[in-house]
Amino acid sequence: MNGEKHYSPQLALGQYHCLHCGVFSKQYWAHIGAEHHWGNDSIIRHATHFQEYLPVEWRMSNCEHCGQKTIWFNDKIIYPKKMIVESPNDDLSADIKSDYVEAAVIYNDSVRASAALLRLALQKLCKQLGEKGENINDDIGNLVKKGLNPQIQKSLDILRITGNNAVHPGEIHVEEDSALVLKLFELINFIAEKMLSEPRDIDSFYSRLPEKSRDAVDKRDGIKQN
Numbered sequence: 001m002n003g004e005k006h007y008s009p010q011l012a013l014g015q016y017h018c019l020h021c022g023v024f025s026k027q028y029w030a031h032i033g034a035e036h037h038w039g040n041d042s043i044i045r046h047a048t049h050f051q052e053y054l055p056v057e058w059r060m061s062n063c064e065h066c067g068q069k070t071i072w073f074n075d076k077i078i079y080p081k082k083m084i085v086e087s088p089n090d091d092l093s094a095d096i097k098s099d100y101v102e103a104a105v106i107y108n109d110s111v112r113a114s115a116a117l118l119r120l121a122l123q124k125l126c127k128q129l130g131e132k133g134e135n136i137n138d139d140i141g142n143l144v145k146k147g148l149n150p151q152i153q154k155s156l157d158i159l160r161i162t163g164n165n166a167v168h169p170g171e172i173h174v175e176e177d178s179a180l181v182l183k184l185f186e187l188i189n190f191i192a193e194k195m196l197s198e199p200r201d202i203d204s205f206y207s208r209l210p211e212k213s214r215d216a217v218d219k220r221d222g223i224k225q226n
Contacts, residue, residue, distance in 0.1 A: 006086035008182050011059070011075040019082045020068035032058035032071075075178065076108045084108070085185040089192035091200060096124045100188060111178045112166045118184045119163020122156065125188070129195055136160045152194055155187045 007016040007024060017024050059072040071079040084107060088100040103117035119136075127133025131142055140148075140156045162184060206214070 006186075008084045008086075008185075009061070009070065009077060010179060010182070011072060018063040018066060018068065019070060019077070019080050019084060020063060021066035023063075023065040025063050025065035027061040027063060027070075030060050030062070032060055078108075081105075081108075085182065086189065089189045089197060091196035092188075092192050093124065093128050096121045096128065096188075099124070100185070104185065107178075107181065111181050115163055115166035115181045115184060118159060118181070118188060119167065121188060122159045122163060125191065126156075149194065152191055155191050159184055159187055159191075 007013070009016045009019060012029060013027065015024060015026050018027075057072075057074050061070045061072065062068075063070075069079075070077060077084065083101060083104040085104050088097040092100065099117050099121040103114040103121070106117075107114040123133055123136050123139075126136055126139035126143075129139075129143065131139035133139065136156075137160065140153060140160065143156070144153055162180060166181075
């Protein structure tokens with residue numbers, strides 16, 4: 001990860017990372033006029049007095065950097081069909097990355113399905129972190145007993161509770177708060193960064209220290225030498 005905050009496209013947002021060029025850029029917005037006709041052609045021809053019109057919200061955002069357009073229907077992106085969140089953390093296992101990408105690709109088609117897939121990714125992430133991966137709540141509790149950072153615990157529980165509400169009826173209606181599901185992608189990567197990437201980087205740097213220095217540290221901390 002490069003440390004740059006990723007701003008996913010959202011309706012009427014003034015700036016975001018463009019799906020076409022990937023640049024964080026200003027977006028110009030415009031409405032597209034459209035009408036929806038209820039009924040089939042024969043009804044409209046022979047009973048026009050029953051014809052109804054339903055205005056629908058079509059919008060277009062235009063990237064200042066590349067000039068490419070994104071087409072929206074209500075708050076969903078119709079074009080282009082691309083992953084709208086940052087890529088999964090490199091240190092996630094291959095099957096977690098696959099779930100993450102699938103959740104990102106279907107986000108605009110089904111927010112609930114996207115959240116449910118992220119819950120599955122979380123279950124697999126708990127297993128990658130050394131837990132059983134059978135019960136997410138129990139896994140988080142075990143990680144807390146091992147001294148889990150409170151911010152990571154909260155992130156795990158946000159993912160768990162929101163994902164559960166996407167799968168089972170609950171108090172959180174993800175369809176009405178799609179921005180919340182976008183945050184879940186960020187939390188997956190945040191947890192991976194803190195629990196997988198940073199420890200790996202520290203271990204790598206530490207292993208490059210002179211062996212005598214590492215032995216002295218082990219002796220100080222009472223670690224038995226082989």
